[in-house]
Amino acid sequence: xxxxxxxxxxxxxxxxxxxxxxxxxxxxxxxxxxxxxxxxxxxxxxxxxxxxxxxxxxxxxxxxxxxxxxxxxxxxxxxxxxxxxxxxxxxxxxxxxxxxxxxxxxxxxxxxxxxxxxxxxxxxxxxxxxxxxxxxxxxxxxxxxxxxxxxxxxxxxxxxxxxxxxxxxxxxxxxxxxxxxxxxxxxxxxxxxxxxxxxxxxxxxxxxxxxxxxxxxxxxxxxxxxxxxxxxxxxxxxxxxxxxxxxxxxxxxxxxxxxxxxxxxxxx
Amino acid sequence: xxxxxxxxxxxxxxxxxxxxxxxxxxxxxxxxxxxxxxxxxxxxxxxxxxxxxxxxxxxxxxxxxxxxxxxxxxxxxxxxxxxxxxxxxxxxxxxxxxxxxxxxxxxxxxxxxxxxxxxxxxxxxxxxxxxxxxxxxxxxxxxxxxxxxxxxxxxxxxxxxxxxxxxxxxxxxxxxxxxxxxxxxxxxxxxxxxxxxxxxxxxxxxxxxxxxxxxxxxxxxxxxxxxxxxxxxxxxxxxxxxxxxxx
Numbered sequence: 262x263x264x265x266x267x268x269x270x271x272x273x274x275x276x277x278x279x280x281x282x283x284x285x286x287x288x289x290x291x292x293x294x295x296x297x298x299x300x301x302x303x304x305x306x307x308x309x310x311x312x313x314x315x316x317x318x319x320x321x322x323x324x325x326x327x328x329x330x331x332x333x334x335x336x337x338x339x340x341x342x343x344x345x346x347x348x349x350x351x352x353x354x355x356x357x358x359x360x361x362x363x364x365x366x367x368x369x370x371x372x373x374x375x376x377x378x379x380x381x382x383x384x385x386x387x388x389x390x391x392x393x394x395x396x397x398x399x400x401x402x403x404x405x406x407x408x409x410x411x412x413x414x415x416x417x418x419x420x421x422x423x424x425x426x427x428x429x430x431x432x433x434x435x436x437x438x439x440x441x442x443x444x445x446x447x448x449x450x451x452x453x454x455x456x457x458x459x460x461x462x463x464x465x466x467x468x469x470x471x472x473x474x475x476x477x478x479x480x481x482x483x484x485x486x487x488x489x490x491x492x493x494x495x496x497x498x499x500x501x502x503x504x505x506x507x508x509x510x511x512x513x514x515x516x517x518x519x520x521x522x523x524x525x526x527x528x529x
Numbered sequence: 530x531x532x533x534x535x536x537x538x539x540x541x542x543x544x545x546x547x548x549x550x551x552x553x554x555x556x557x558x559x560x561x562x563x564x565x566x567x568x569x570x571x572x573x574x575x576x577x578x579x580x581x582x583x584x585x586x587x588x589x590x591x592x593x594x595x596x597x598x599x600x601x602x603x604x605x606x607x608x609x610x611x612x613x614x615x616x617x618x619x620x621x622x623x624x625x626x627x628x629x630x631x632x633x634x635x636x637x638x639x640x641x642x643x644x645x646x647x648x649x650x651x652x653x654x655x656x657x658x659x660x661x662x663x664x665x666x667x668x669x670x671x672x673x674x675x676x677x678x679x680x681x682x683x684x685x686x687x688x689x690x691x692x693x694x695x696x697x698x699x700x701x702x703x704x705x706x707x708x709x710x711x712x713x714x715x716x717x718x719x720x721x722x723x724x725x726x727x728x729x730x731x732x733x734x735x736x737x738x739x740x741x742x743x744x745x746x747x748x749x750x751x752x753x754x755x756x757x758x759x760x761x762x763x764x765x766x767x768x769x770x771x772x773x774x775x776x
């Protein structure tokens with residue numbers, strides 16, 4: 262039995278509002294550290310998905326040809342969303358290592374580290390989506406009212422990804438190689454999700470399997486909302502499935518994080 | 530006010546520490562052996578508001594662990610730690626700064642970590658710069674500062690927090706004489722304002738000069754407490770005794 266009691270209101274050195282400020286300062290710090298040292302600075306974060314896009318587009322529209330309307334947009338959107346997932350989840354572990362000296366000195370709620378780094382990536386995601394819309398306009402695609410659903414999908418994606426990031430970050434100090442395992446997993450997931458290939462080329466019997474992955478559902482939904490044609494992934498059922506999975510992951514992630522983060526100062 | 534009741538802190542030091550899944554799978558075949566280290570054993574301690582408490586003892590006696598428990602960085606293995614009032618901790622050498630950021634950015638980050646709001650940091654900003662004596666380096670990257678300067682900056686930010694309790698662990702040794710004097714002056718004004726200070730140091734003169742009370746830690750246990758000069762004498766006696774045993 263052990264406990265740490267806070268008898269006085271003032272005990273908590275950080276008021277709620279200051280948590281918010283701390284989160285913002287940390288997000289800005291991560292952002293500065295990440296981009297200050299590279300020559301291209303912030304443009305890297307925009308260029309990275311574009312370079313991946315360029316390569317894959319070359320391969321899959323010049324050498325191999327999929328019969329997909331607006332394949333360019335289809336591919337770019339998938340890459341941008343997957344990139345967000347990869348960045349947030351992998352960063353949650355790397356950043357923890359960098360914060361070890363602070364964790365050993367000052368108490369603050371540990372989840373702030375994960376949230377702050379996810380905000381940095383969220384900003385990148387939004388800017389990337391801005392770039393996507395430039396492509397969108399130039400490709401002559403029509404704007405649909407269903408495009409507004411994109412916001413809903415992004416919220417779902419954010420909750421899901423932060424849940425996974427919390428879980429990974431919590432486990433990292435005790436199982437360091439989870440970082441390598443997860444890297445491989447992200448690679449596998451990239452190919453197991455219909456990002457570069459259209460879902461239509463996958464035999465029908467595997468569809469259930471592919472859409473067990475909630476991220477595949479989100480990406481597919483975003484495409485149907487923005488590029489079309491509208492289909493089952495715009496429906497309420499899809500949202501219910503995504504939201505349930507995302508909430509579960511988030512609750513489990515946060516629970517594990519709260520439990521394991523208490524010993525971060527010892528394990529790091 | 531700080532109260533510790535029956536606090537134990539055990540560090541489990543595996544002989545062969547497993548920090549990866551691979552090691553754990555391989556390790557299933559072997560038995561894990563631990564060294565159980567009692568960093569603190571059955572600590573009962575009460576520190577009143579406005580008290581200036583000195584903590585002395587040899588390396589590894591549990592001084593830093595004690596402060597870390599109070600700062601909530603570590604959790605006790607058993608027992609309760611209750612703290613009434615805000616805490617500003619300044620623990621361990623090597624401050625948790627971001628070397629790639631400027632001094633100015635670091636002040637805002639560190640201040641926020643200590644629980645200050647943006648407005649508070651802005652109000653204290655000039656004072657911090659002045660106290661740390663780093664006017665010329667505001668826009669320099671922190672990694673280019675000497676370790677002494679970094680400690681000065683960290684200490685200045687910590688002191689600027691309007692907390693009821695200040696935890697200071699061994700850091701002043703790094704500062705130069707001028708800065709040490711400044712720190713001791715600030716301790717005096719702290720005392721006048723009725724703030725509580727817990728001070729770990731090997732500088733026995735400073736302990737005797739500033740502290741109202743001192744405790745002596747030995748192998749995780751409180752071996753003596755009371756008037757600083759008495760406790761210091763006890764500490765020195767113990768050291769003499771062990772010396773004799775060895776020779």
